Amino acid sequence: xxxxxxxxxxxxxxxxxxxxxxxxxxxxxxxxxxxxxxxxxxxxxxxxxxxxxxxxxxxxxxxxxxxxxxxxxxxxxxxxxxxxxxxxxxxxxxxxxxxxxxxxxxxxxxxxxxxxxxxxxxxxxxxxxxxxxxxxxxxxxxxxxxxxx
Numbered sequence: 794x795x796x797x798x799x800x801x802x803x804x805x806x807x808x809x810x811x812x813x814x815x816x817x818x819x820x821x822x823x824x825x826x827x828x829x830x831x832x833x834x835x836x837x838x839x840x841x842x843x844x845x846x847x848x849x850x851x852x853x854x855x856x857x858x859x860x861x862x863x864x865x866x867x868x869x870x871x872x873x874x875x876x877x878x879x880x881x882x883x884x885x886x887x888x889x890x891x892x893x894x895x896x897x898x899x900x901x902x903x904x905x906x907x908x909x910x911x912x913x914x915x916x917x918x919x920x921x922x923x924x925x926x927x928x929x930x931x932x933x934x935x936x937x938x939x940x941x942x
Contacts, residue, residue: 797829800837803845811849818842818857822864832868836879843886852927853887862889869895871906874913881917884925893925 798820809817821842825835839861846853853861865880869892884892900906900914 797824798838799834800841803838803841806845808848809845811846811851811854814842814846814849815854815857818846818853818861822857822860825864832876836876839883840879843883847886858887858889859891861887862891865889865892866895869899871899871910871914874907874910877910877913881913885917885921888926890925893921 798817803817818839821830821835821838824830825832830838852858861883865883866889868876869880870876880892881896883889884896896914897918900911903911906914
């Protein structure tokens with residue numbers, strides 16, 4: 794029987810190539826969809842993979858990016874702060890437009906949203922602006938600016 798990877802397995806890995814990360818994201822999604830991982834375990838693994846993806850300065854490639862976007866969109870809720878916290882981090886760092894739009898739509902009616910969660914969502918919208926699909930926008934802009942000065 795194939796071993797389901799946990800967060801610790803990912804944490805202990807050395808630097809990973811974009812292609813290897815793609816396969817690991819893909820496996821995490823499959824394990825979650827096959828109920829081999831809890832939502833909490835899934836989020837912990839995605840958090841670890843997201844940080845490693847960030848080290849590559851490359852966007853997650855399609856179709857995986859859209860697949861992950863769809864999964865996170867289906868998990869979006871404004872009831873649990875921890876869920877909102879990790880999903881906003883993932884959507885910012887991986888450029889997940891569908892989840893970003895669902896998050897923005899979720900605050901059209903703030904009646905049942907805690908002030909802590911609302912603040913997290915508003916901060917995310919302010920941080921992202923119009924650059925949801927390019928998480929490296931500010932980083933690349935800084936490089937270009939420093940090269941031109």
